[in-house]
Amino acid sequence: xxNASTWIEPHPHGIYIKPADAWIDPSRPVERxxxxxxxxxxxxxxxxxxxxxxxxLAIMGLRYGTADGAPVRYGDGVDxxxxxxxxxxxxxxxxxxxxxxxxxxxxxxxxxxxxxRHDPTCPAFEPLTCDIFITEATFxxxxxxxxxxxxxxxxxxTALEENPERCVLVGAYALGKAQRVIAELRQLGHxxxxxxxxxxxxxxxxxxxxxVELGDLRPVMDADKDEMRGQIVLAPPSALNDRWSRRLPDPxxxxxxxxxxxxxxxxxxNVEIPLVISDHADWTELTDTITEVDPxxxxxxxxxxxxxxxxxxxxQRKARALEMVGREDEDDG
Amino acid sequence: MRALATLIDRLIYTRSRNAKIDLIANYLRxxxxxxxxxxxxxxxxxxxxxxxxxxxxxTAATERVDPVLFKLSRNFxxxxxxxxxxxxxxxxREDATEDIRLNTVVAELQEVTRKDAPRLLASMMDRxxxxxxxxxxxxxxxxxxxxxxxxxxxxxxxxxxxxxxNDVEEVWHALAxxxxxxxxxxxxxxxxxxxxxxxxxRPFMLAHPLEETRIDLKDYAAEWKxxxxxxxxxxxxxxVRLYSRGGDDITGSFPEIAENFDQIGVVDGELxxxxxxxxxxxxxxxxxxQRLGRKKVSAKMREDYPAFVRLYDILFDGxxxxxxxxxxxxxxxxxxxxxxxxxxxxxxxxLLEARDFGHLEEIRSGAxxxxxEGVMLKRRDSPYIAGRKAGLWYKWKRxxxxxxxxxxYAQRGSGKRSSFYSDYTFGCWTEDGELYPVGKAYSxxxxxxxxxxxxxxxxxxxxRFGPVREVEKTLVLEVAFDSVHESxxxxxxxxxxxxxxxxxxxxxxxxxxxxxxTLKNMIx
Ligand SMILES: [Zn+2]
Ligand SMILES: [Zn+2]
Numbered sequence: 115x116x117n118a119s120t121w122i123e124p125h126p127h128g129i130y131i132k133p134a135d136a137w138i139d140p141s142r143p144v145e146r147x148x149x150x151x152x153x154x155x156x157x158x159x160x161x162x163x164x165x166x167x168x169x170x171l172a173i174m175g176l177r178y179g180t181a182d183g184a185p186v187r188y189g190d191g192v193d194x195x196x197x198x199x200x201x202x203x204x205x206x207x208x209x210x211x212x213x214x215x216x217x218x219x220x221x222x223x224x225x226x227x228x229x230x231r232h233d234p235t236c237p238a239f240e241p242l243t244c245d246i247f248i249t250e251a252t253f254x255x256x257x258x259x260x261x262x263x264x265x266x267x268x269x270x271x272t273a274l275e276e277n278p279e280r281c282v283l284v285g286a287y288a289l290g291k292a293q294r295v296i297a298e299l300r301q302l303g304h305x306x307x308x309x310x311x312x313x314x315x316x317x318x319x320x321x322x323x324x325x326v327e328l329g330d331l332r333p334v335m336d337a338d339k340d341e342m343r344g345q346i347v348l349a350p351p352s353a354l355n356d357r358w359s360r361r362l363p364d365p366x367x368x369x370x371x372x373x374x375x376x377x378x379x380x381x382x383x384n385v386e387i388p389l390v391i392s393d394h395a396d397w398t399e400l401t402d403t404i405t406e407v408d409p410x411x412x413x414x415x416x417x418x419x420x421x422x423x424x425x426x427x428x429x430q431r432k433a434r435a436l437e438m439v440g441r442e443d444e445d446d447g
Numbered sequence: 448m449r450a451l452a453t454l455i456d457r458l459i460y461t462r463s464r465n466a467k468i469d470l471i472a473n474y475l476r477x478x479x480x481x482x483x484x485x486x487x488x489x490x491x492x493x494x495x496x497x498x499x500x501x502x503x504x505x506t507a508a509t510e511r512v513d514p515v516l517f518k519l520s521r522n523f524x525x526x527x528x529x530x531x532x533x534x535x536x537x538x539x540r541e542d543a544t545e546d547i548r549l550n551t552v553v554a555e556l557q558e559v560t561r562k563d564a565p566r567l568l569a570s571m572m573d574r575x576x577x578x579x580x581x582x583x584x585x586x587x588x589x590x591x592x593x594x595x596x597x598x599x600x601x602x603x604x605x606x607x608x609x610x611x612x613n614d615v616e617e618v619w620h621a622l623a624x625x626x627x628x629x630x631x632x633x634x635x636x637x638x639x640x641x642x643x644x645x646x647x648x649r650p651f652m653l654a655h656p657l658e659e660t661r662i663d664l665k666d667y668a669a670e671w672k673x674x675x676x677x678x679x680x681x682x683x684x685x686x687v688r689l690y691s692r693g694g695d696d697i698t699g700s701f702p703e704i705a706e707n708f709d710q711i712g713v714v715d716g717e718l719x720x721x722x723x724x725x726x727x728x729x730x731x732x733x734x735x736x737q738r739l740g741r742k743k744v745s746a747k748m749r750e751d752y753p754a755f756v757r758l759y760d761i762l763f764d765g766x767x768x769x770x771x772x773x774x775x776x777x778x779x780x781x782x783x784x785x786x787x788x789x790x791x792x793x794x795x796x797x798l799l800e801a802r803d804f805g806h807l808e809e810i811r812s813g814a815x816x817x818x819x820e821g822v823m824l825k826r827r828d829s830p831y832i833a834g835r836k837a838g839l840w841y842k843w844k845r846x847x848x849x850x851x852x853x854x855x856y857a858q859r860g861s862g863k864r865s866s867f868y869s870d871y872t873f874g875c876w877t878e879d880g881e882l883y884p885v886g887k888a889y890s891x892x893x894x895x896x897x898x899x900x901x902x903x904x905x906x907x908x909x910x911r912f913g914p915v916r917e918v919e920k921t922l923v924l925e926v927a928f929d930s931v932h933e934s935x936x937x938x939x940x941x942x943x944x945x946x947x948x949x950x951x952x953x954x955x956x957x958x959x960x961x962x963x964x965t966l967k968n969m970i971x
Contacts, residue, residue, distance in 0.1 A: 133570050256512065257520045257533035259577075375533065377459055377581075378525055386460045421519045426515060 116174050116410050118220050121197075124413070124436040129224060129248070131215060134194035136165075138213060138224050141410060148199060150226025151210035151287055152177065155416075165200055167322050169209025173289065176320055188237065204228040205394050208321055208399050214242055222246040223407070229392065230399040231263065234297035235290075235326045235364055239403075241416075247409035248436070249415030252394040256425075260372060266389045267298050270346060271386055273366050278344045282387070285351035290393050292348050293321045293438035295370050296328045298391075299346065309342055311335045311349035311358070336338030339357040339363045355384055369378035372396070401425060448575065450478055450580035451486050456954045458593040464880025467594070470594070472607035475630075481547040484504035484625025487604070488594040489586050493624060496556045499587045503564035506532055511569065525911070528588070532581035535572050549573060550625075555571055556587055579804055592909050592919055598693065598958045608633035613650050613833030619648040620694055646681040646688040646910050648696075649713060649762055649770075650833035653959070654823060654840035661804060662841070667824045668774065669799040672842055673757055674820035675719040676954045677733050680704070680756065684711045691739070693956035699752055700738045706791040712784065715831075716758035716796070719818060733896070739953045755792045758785055759823075760832055770831035777831065811845060821845040843934055848969065849927040849949055850875065851960045857904040858915050860889060867897055868904035868916065871948065875939070875963045882920055883963055891927070891947030900923060900951065907968050921957050925950035930971045939963050942971065 123130040128140030136146035143160035144165040150156050150166075157166075159178030179360060186192055188211065191200030198216040206227040208233040215222040221244040228239050228250065241272065267366075273282050281367035292314050299308065307330040310318060318331055343363045353359065354367055368433030369385040372392025395403060402421060404412055412433040414422045419435035426433030454474045461467050470488070475483050488494040508517055508531045517534065524530040531930065552571065559567045572580045585591045593604075601619055605612040610633060618640045622629055631637040678697070679690045687705040689698045698705050701718065718735060734752040738744050761781040762770050769777055778798075785795045799822065801807035811822045821844035829839040852873035860869035870889040874882035892900065903922055910917035927949040936940035941963070 255520045255523055256516050257524055257530060259533070259537070376524055377529055380460065380908065382912060386462070388460065418519065418523065421516055424513075424515050424519075 116220060116245050117218065118222055118411075121217055122215070122222060122246075124166075124297075124415075124438070126156060126357070126437055128438075129436075131194075131197055133217060134192055134197040134199070136199075139226065148172070148195075148213055150204065150213060150224065151207055151370060153207070153227065156226060165199065165223050167198070167209040167211050170211070172320060173209060173263045173317075176316060180355065202240050203235060203237040205230065205233055208236050208293070208324060210236060210328065212239070212242065214244070220245045223296070223409075224248045225250055227252065227394055228403075229258065229395045230403060231260075231292055233295050234301055235321060241403065241406050244407065245409050245410045246413060247404065248413040248415060249404065249422070250394065250399065251400065251414045251419050251422045253392065254394050254400055254414070254418035254422040256421070258372065258375060258396045259398055260375065260392050261390050263298055263310045263391055264302060266370075266391050267295075267302055269387050270299070271302075271304070271388060273368070274344055274346070277366060280364040280366055281342045281345050281347050281362050283349060283354065283362060283367050284389070285354045285367070285383070285385070286314075286348055287371075288317050288350050291370055291391070292350075293318055293326060293328060294393065295348065295389075295391065296331070297326065300327070300329050301356040304346075305329060306345060307332045309337055309345060309347040310330070311347070313350050313353070314348055323413075334361065404431065405429075448552055448579045448580065449547050450474065450483075451489075451549055451586075452576075452579040453592065454486070455582050455585065455593055456578055458595070463882060464470040464599070464876075468880075469600070471595070471600070471603035475604060475607040475633075475686055476506075480627050480630055481625035484627060484630065485549050485553045486836055487600055487626060488624035490590065490591055490593065491597045491600045492598075494553070494586070494680075496559075496587055496591065498559055498561040499556055499564045499568070501527065501588050502792065503561075503567060504528065504584050504588060506565040507531070507569040507572070508534070510565070528584040529581060531572075532577050535580055537576070545574070547579075552583065552586070575693075585816060591858050592907075592910075593918060596693075596921060596957060598956050604629070606634065614639070616650045616694065616833065617647070621645045646683045646686045648679060648688075648690040649680070650693040650694070650758075650832060651677065651679065651692055651715065652831050652840060653835040654842040655835055655837065656965060657841040657843040658826065659967075660841065662824060664801055664803060664807065666826055666828075667841075668778070668827055669801055670759070670822045670823050670825070671798050671799065671814070671816075671819050672844070673717040673719060673796065673820040674732065674818050675717040675757075677715070678718045678741070678756065679705075679713065679715055679762075680708055682708050682711050691954045692959065695785050697739060697954075699742050700744060702744065702757055704754060704792055707789045707790070710784070711758055712761060713763035714756075714758050714781070714784070715760040715762060716793075718754055718756055718761075720752045721755050725789050731881060733893070736951060736953055755794065755797045757794055759796050760831060769928065771865070773828040774825050775827045811843065814845060819845065819890055825943065849925055849965055850885075850969075851923050851952060851955060853920050853928050853957045853960045854884060854918055854922045854924055855882060855920060856915050856917050857900075864897070865902045869897055869901070869925065871900070873926060874920075875961050875966055876958075877939075877963055884937060885939050885941060885963065885966060886926065886928070886943040886946040888924075888946040888948050890927060892951070896948075896951060922949050923952035923955040923957055923960050925952055931966055931969045933970060939966075941966055 121132045127142050129138040138148045139150055140147055145162040147161040148165050152170050157174050159180050163185035165186055171183040171185055174180050180252045184202045188203050191198050200214045200446045201211040204210040204226055208404055213224045216250045218334050223242050223244040230239055234306040270282055286295050296308055319326055359365055367385045368387035368389050369383050370389040370391040374388035375390045412426050414435050416438045423433045423435050457470055493709050495508050512534050520534050521530045599617050602612050605615045628640040632639050681688045687708045689701055735845050761777055761784055824841040826839045852875055854871050855874045856872040857868040858870040859865055860867055872884050872887045874884045877883055904918055907919040909914045909919055926946050928943040928946040930944045932942050
């Protein structure tokens, strides 16, 4: 039996660590916050003190202008009133971390968001042994089995080959997905310029400053129409069907998101090329990770908690769903 | 199976009609017989496996997947076929390199018993990836819903092999899936299939709207444009068939017409209801429309609304194909042909004697008969040519302020109608073959029609956006309106004032709905 529920309290707006008097990913301003990563449903402005990786702090600085915070590197830890708090790669986006809490002889891991497959923009998820594993469940249904990334990126190459007079406009969230798509393109040998919607420029530059090489990036603003024929253009999803896209040469619309696996969802986005590229663990990764980490108890936070908890029960694992609110606002999939 | 799965997947995400045509045409060229013929039939909904029901798919799934996980997944995905395709365990991934031939799939589905259907589907899905599983389920249970009508399929076939779509249409109706003779002809390996003895459909000759054109009555004959259902009657001496504009066989809906047609030949005319003023009031038109699609028609319906056909033209006189003859000659033959028919069910559409165009205009505006929709103008030397050829036939509608549009989206009404999909967004065609919305209407129909429209929306939903449903683009609505204006707000560049649904045109194929440019010409 674990004892953790006496010192960790899940609340709808965050996980409270009683002895440290600190919150993990609180959705409202608090005195002391431990932040797993920079997505808006995990990182908010207005906290008193923040502990996060240097990359996450930089992202928060860019988004909220919050300059202050205590940087904790991957593998490093801090002591908060006797609670050992350390940060470990989660493989989700630049700077994303799992938070390991050690107290009274117990180890608790809060994954934040994570994935298990390769991502050229951040270090890979590290499985940590623990008593309680608090996992996300964004794609926690057995229908979600994401295809190999290279296969999806290949769809873009095919579209460019078939339509040399047009451009391919890829909708991708500003933090994480956009940079990942570019980095995956580069890895597969695509060295041509990639054109960016204005809303993506600063975050791409921030990735560059943190050593993630994204190659030749150019603002759409400064490009003329003909120059973009046969090229890839990236924009936030909200710009896909917007007036903004009229400046592009007859764009073919793509969208990079794990939700694109479901045809209905893809059609609602009105996309012509659905790219099933996710920064979250799919069903196989979630269940394999629980098996690998093999915790005494699994707590499931945001997403499809019911299904993952049910799977745990089918596999004789102790599990419970935490009712969290305000997640998946920004989050990409 | 994989090639078909890829095709279906791409069709789902392709918006323009021309791009769809290219995709299908490429598939038809690259795929061997008889697979491509089966695929064609599947796309148009002409493939039916009576022993394979949706319940077989569910049964197969619940034997493989935990029922709770299945239910949660189904609720999230919203579509059973897609849920099963995605959730099915991929255990054979490694050696799943061997593709199952579509022909094998079809043959096995045709032979399977109801009891064995779940097991057969399971064994096939075990050897497929998610995309192929999706295609398999849609193929097996019907409801492909990728927006391919029979007409579009024929266009694709013609496009694939460089043929004239009307030539294709003509033989198509005499053939059955998997259409191997058709493909052999397409590839030039054999001649055009000869469907003699079988009573098959010949595509209709259609008219252009007259709009601003003015013609000389020396060259053109005028007759009324009757407001019923345009039909073609084909009699071979042993069999009689009735066809609607889209080539659907509607013999079963109007059995009394077929029973009373006792000649050999092919004629073109308008199905109307006899009564005062030829029974032209809306109720009788609706009575005809209601009979469409029915397999059986009650004696009461036949008595209350006695149907008859007013003939316009003759395509075959006896066995002789006279379509190449000028209209004036065909008219003489029609005048000889009609008296041989029973007067109870057939008459001839009279010609209008007008001194000149001005006189014709007077006659047209003086028409009191509600069954008259306007005037038809036919070039006296025009052969009977399938489709709409410029300069040969014109329609000159009495009330030009209506348009045939295609239903695109539907939304629930408010108040008393909140349980019905009663607000409809409809569109017209662009030159590229895309539908652009041109207006929205929520009135003009009867309660009876509302129920029918509601059912149509529910059965033909392809997408949901909150309260709005996107429907399969197959239903033509005749929309009446007060005026059309330019509008920057709509993609089509125009907006209608006070549009209302004046008729549901079950008899009209969506491809024949109006073009955006026709509406633009009506801008006041
Ligand atoms: Zn995230
Ligand atoms: Zn999240």
